[in-house]
Amino acid sequence: MIETPCIKVCVIDPASRLCTGCWRTLDEIAAWASLPPETRRRIMAELPARKG
Template sequence: MQSPCVANCGLNDQDYCMGCGRHIDEIVSWSQVDDSRKQAIIDALPARKKAFSGQQNTQTQGPAKWHEAKVRLGLE
């Protein structure tokens, strides 16, 4: 299943990407989860994006954030 990434990464205060609507943990674990979980994430995106309307990117999705999520998820 294709990633919903839109290559416009920037995280809000809750670590959700303002481009695709996924949480950093969902982004990092995308290649590890099965298609049913991916579909559940994709299904949640329209409501998330609506809820984020008007919010700003407050942080970048850089290497430190990526590493932090991988450690939290036990992927590193």
């Protein structure tokens, strides 16, 4: 199973272009399944700072 920050609340903020549920970009969401685990972990570590 692939780790994901998705909480099934998919709403893209037009100003930041981030999902307000998981704080990923559309490009990150689209590529998520094909990203290496290290890259997914790095992105997930960055997400709390994006909520700011």
